[in-house]
Amino acid sequence: MSVKNNKKILVTGATGQIGSELVPELRRIYGLDNIIVGVHKKKPVNDLLEGPSVYIDVVNKKTIETAVENFDIDTIYHLAAILSVAGENDPWLAWKINVEGTYNILEVAREKKISKIFCPSSIAVFGSETPRVNTPQNTVMQPRTIYGITKVTGELLCNYYFNKFNVDVRGLRYPGIISNKTLPGGGTTDYAVEIFYEAIQNKKYVCFLEPNTILPMMYMPDCIKSTIMLMNTDLSKLNYHSNYNVSAFSFSPENLYDEIKKFIPTFEIIYKPDYRQKIANSWPQTINDSDARNDWGWNPDFNLTKMVEDMIITLSKKINS
Numbered sequence: 001m002s003v004k005n006n007k008k009i010l011v012t013g014a015t016g017q018i019g020s021e022l023v024p025e026l027r028r029i030y031g032l033d034n035i036i037v038g039v040h041k042k043k044p045v046n047d048l049l050e051g052p053s054v055y056i057d058v059v060n061k062k063t064i065e066t067a068v069e070n071f072d073i074d075t076i077y078h079l080a081a082i083l084s085v086a087g088e089n090d091p092w093l094a095w096k097i098n099v100e101g102t103y104n105i106l107e108v109a110r111e112k113k114i115s116k117i118f119c120p121s122s123i124a125v126f127g128s129e130t131p132r133v134n135t136p137q138n139t140v141m142q143p144r145t146i147y148g149i150t151k152v153t154g155e156l157l158c159n160y161y162f163n164k165f166n167v168d169v170r171g172l173r174y175p176g177i178i179s180n181k182t183l184p185g186g187g188t189t190d191y192a193v194e195i196f197y198e199a200i201q202n203k204k205y206v207c208f209l210e211p212n213t214i215l216p217m218m219y220m221p222d223c224i225k226s227t228i229m230l231m232n233t234d235l236s237k238l239n240y241h242s243n244y245n246v247s248a249f250s251f252s253p254e255n256l257y258d259e260i261k262k263f264i265p266t267f268e269i270i271y272k273p274d275y276r277q278k279i280a281n282s283w284p285q286t287i288n289d290s291d292a293r294n295d296w297g298w299n300p301d302f303n304l305t306k307m308v309e310d311m312i313i314t315l316s317k318k319i320n321s
């Protein structure tokens, strides 16, 4: 099935944790030649090397305009972003990439009449004043990380472009995403990926969060499923645009350790909380995603047990091959 009139889909940040798995799924659905891999500093590897790609620096609007014109782009999945930890280390870069970059994408979408834009948000939009249990769709958003601030700004900017210019931009407040294909970079939830590599390779992990730090998480297949489901939902069914809450499950490092030990009984964990604990403490523990479930049928496939089993089996094969 090809995209309408063989129009093309551009994925910015395509070599990142989510992009590396979204691109193959979009190619499976719409055809290899209809998905344009947007590349900046991190070069594509493995299957991402197949198919068309283009240099995209989201801070340089001309690169976006050129790509849209040269490839006749009809849809953009805008994944290029600086995450929470990397953002605290360089808040100025985080603002440029996450806000100015999103502004450039929205401006090109407005000028070139792009049909649809996906621009992810994050549970990082919530801060310490937000109810942390069953966090609602509409609530206080006073994040203290620059990442969270850029994501609140992004949500508001995207909704403005939808209401003012009819740009069909959609987004999800992603929880922590766990994947077995590409290591994440610069996130507070990265422990939930690192721990699997350390458990399999070294049977020991030093965790940078306290054992009882509960955070909302999602397995990558469900992240990809929720993203494509939202983009393929008829606009008339959407009561929100840039910022649907979505979730799958929540767990603490202690919960995750107990699940991994079922597969690796000799696995040991040590807790050495660091500066990332303060970020995690400001985020929700569980998310209310009833609007996503009611408006467009969201329903995750993986729970904690199924995710751990799949991660252990997949990574064990990858590491021991």
Ligand code: VAH
Pocket: 083, 084, 085, 122, 123, 124, 147, 174, 175, 176, 177, 184, 186, 187, 188, 189, 190
């Ligand atoms: C981070 N993985 O840790 C990202 C995500 C909700 C967490 O936004 O920064």
